[in-house]
Amino acid sequence: MYVKDFCDMKRKIGLDVGDKTIGVAVSDELGISANGITTIQRIGVRKDCDKVMDLIREYDCDTVVIGLNKMLDGSDSPQTEKVYAFKVMLENKMRSSGMADISICYYDERFTTKIAERVLIEGNVRREKRKDVIDKQAAILILQGYLDSNR
Numbered sequence: 001m002y003v004k005d006f007c008d009m010k011r012k013i014g015l016d017v018g019d020k021t022i023g024v025a026v027s028d029e030l031g032i033s034a035n036g037i038t039t040i041q042r043i044g045v046r047k048d049c050d051k052v053m054d055l056i057r058e059y060d061c062d063t064v065v066i067g068l069n070k071m072l073d074g075s076d077s078p079q080t081e082k083v084y085a086f087k088v089m090l091e092n093k094m095r096s097s098g099m100a101d102i103s104i105c106y107y108d109e110r111f112t113t114k115i116a117e118r119v120l121i122e123g124n125v126r127r128e129k130r131k132d133v134i135d136k137q138a139a140i141l142i143l144q145g146y147l148d149s150n151r
Contacts (some may be wrong), residue, residue, distance in 0.1 A: 009029050010029070010060055011027045011028070011029060011059050011061045012027040012061060012143060012146065012147065013026050013027075013055060013064050013143070014034060014066075014107075014139045014140070014143025014144075015052065016136075016138040016139040017082070017086050018042070018079075019042065019079075020042055021042060021135045022042065022051075022052070022139075023136040023139035024039065024040060025144075026055075026061065026143070031147050031151075034139075034140045034141075034147060036137060039133070039136045045085070049090045052090060053093060053099065057099075061102065062103070063105065064102060064103070064104040065105055065143055065146045066086070066104065066142075067083070067142040069109050072110070109142050
């Protein structure tokens with residue numbers, strides 16, 4: 001890899017889309033590590049997509065990685081259908097905003113919330129605080145899994 005290649009690299013953004021919140025993480029410019037940045041309180045899908053697009057612009061991302069919560073047997077869950085709908089809305093809004101060159105993909109997020117909770121418990125994070133950061137921690141796990149699988 002040449003120095004020019006490093007200069008052209010952009011960040012990735014990871015999303016843990018839930019009913020009440022969206023956990024958000026971004027990668028470093030080299031695509032090595034994921035860092036949690038915020039948790040978006042859900043208002044409505046259009047406004048939620050606008051907030052995500054603002055973060056994509058702010059962090060200069062070229063890829064959106066959305067956690068897809070499948071059932072253990074690989075079939076779709078009720079939450080999976082909501083995530084599909086969120087992705088469609090985000091794609092449409094990005095296309096109409098001149099952001100069509102940014103790719104959106106899914107990453108299997110089975111167990112990420114449980115793993116995130118375990119990490120927070122082992123880190124001695126109090127129960128009240130865990131509620132505030134668990135979705136952001138899940139987004140970190142989703143994005144880090146994506147980054148690791150694409151190296």
